[in-house]
Amino acid sequence: MMDRQFMRESTRNFKPYYSPTSDGSLRLDTNTNVLGPNPAAVKALSDISDMDINQYPNTYSADLRNVLAEFYGLGPDNFVTGSGSDEILDVLFKTFTDKGDRAVMPYPSYSIYDYFSELNGGVPVLVDLDQDFQLDVDSILAADGKIIMIPSPNNPTGNAFRHSDLVKIIEGTDAPVVIDEAYGEFHHESFIPLVRKYENLIVTRTFSKAYAMAGLRVGYCVCSPEIAEMMTCIRIPYSLNMLSEKAAMAALRDQDFIKRSVDMVERNRPMLAEGLDALGFKCYTSDANFILARSPIDHKVLVKGLKERGIMIRDFGHRRLLEDCVRFTIGTDEMNIKVIEACEELTR
Numbered sequence: 110m111m112d113r114q115f116m117r118e119s120t121r122n123f124k125p126y127y128s129p130t131s132d133g134s135l136r137l138d139t140n141t142n143v144l145g146p147n148p149a150a151v152k153a154l155s156d157i158s159d160m161d162i163n164q165y166p167n168t169y170s171a172d173l174r175n176v177l178a179e180f181y182g183l184g185p186d187n188f189v190t191g192s193g194s195d196e197i198l199d200v201l202f203k204t205f206t207d208k209g210d211r212a213v214m215p216y217p218s219y220s221i222y223d224y225f226s227e228l229n230g231g232v233p234v235l236v237d238l239d240q241d242f243q244l245d246v247d248s249i250l251a252a253d254g255k256i257i258m259i260p261s262p263n264n265p266t267g268n269a270f271r272h273s274d275l276v277k278i279i280e281g282t283d284a285p286v287v288i289d290e291a292y293g294e295f296h297h298e299s300f301i302p303l304v305r306k307y308e309n310l311i312v313t314r315t316f317s318k319a320y321a322m323a324g325l326r327v328g329y330c331v332c333s334p335e336i337a338e339m340m341t342c343i344r345i346p347y348s349l350n351m352l353s354e355k356a357a358m359a360a361l362r363d364q365d366f367i368k369r370s371v372d373m374v375e376r377n378r379p380m381l382a383e384g385l386d387a388l389g390f391k392c393y394t395s396d397a398n399f400i401l402a403r404s405p406i407d408h409k410v411l412v413k414g415l416k417e418r419g420i421m422i423r424d425f426g427h428r429r430l431l432e433d434c435v436r437f438t439i440g441t442d443e444m445n446i447k448v449i450e451a452c453e454e455l456t457r
């Protein structure tokens with residue numbers, strides 16, 4: 110009988126990742142862009158008859174890296190692309206951690222980090238955030254990781270970390286420090302320019318959130334040419350497909366849509382927070398396109414009730430320090446009204 114005894118021992122207790130059925134629900138559970146698909150990407154893909162899809166894509170996405178270099182005023186050798194920034198994160202663990210090596214990350218944070226750390230034979234070390242969901246800098250440095258992973262703005266808490274704390278961490282270690290800026294477009298204070306100054310700094314970015322292209326799976330990191338070269342040896346050749354590369358190049362050149370998306374989030378964030386607060390939720394400060402909120406009623410009842418009303422949000426209520434917490438992607442005006450009305454029915 111084929112059972113888990115045959116599976117690699119280090120991964121035998123793994124479970125599949127979050128994969129709900131959506132059946133037409135309003136998706137406010139994955140922090141994707143609620144304004145719909147990126148228009149420049151759709152246009153770029155509307156005619157692919159001139160594309161040589163019989164050939165392989167660029168081995169290491171040379172065309173996209175050239176456009177990124179121009180966009181940020183850096184060199185193409187400062188970039189590594191991947192099939193989503195999740196691939197970049199996996200490549201980082203594969204590049205820097207061996208079996209048994211410690212990877213340090215805050216808690217609560219993005220669960221993909223400890224998953225990839227273990228998947229690659231490493232040992233995740235989770236360091237609790239303080240009461241305001243800010244970093245415990247001394248404990249993070251004392252944990253002595255082979256790699257340090259920090260998302261800012263953080264997911265699922267929503268807040269960005271203090272710039273000075275992140276600088277202290279980068280300057281306080283020789284180990285690679287990864288700042289995951291998946292929500293960087295919403296924050297306006299990027300660490301990307303600092304890759305020139307700090308050799309151990311790696312900043313990851315994605316086309317899945319503000320850029321409204323999650324379905325095309327494009328991500329990248331910005332770092333020193335030395336680190337980019339190491340990662341390039343580990344990354345699977347051709348992992349970013351030709352269509353996604355083309356769409357990403359077009360999307361980068363249309364910053365109007367990004368600005369519109371960011372403006373919408375900044376306008377609607379207080380609206381959603383105030384609406385939820387008035388119902389007895391406790392909303393945490395957000396610098397991203399989502400809000401973490403502590404529900405006044407049982408988290409499972411809330412999430413199920415919203416699903417029955419055609420709205421999906423993400424449940425974190427079963428996690429330590431996040432009791433009864435749920436995460437809402439910030440919607441358009443109409444979406445937020447629908448969410449607040451449904452929450453009102455459920456909390457009455």
Ligand SMILES: *Cc1c(COP(=O)(O)O)cnc(C)c1O
Nearest residue numbers: 193194195219264291315317328
């Ligand atoms: C959504 C998210 C990502 C990445 O996603 P990809 O779709 O793989 O690019 C990375 N980090 C954080 C913190 C995220 O929330």
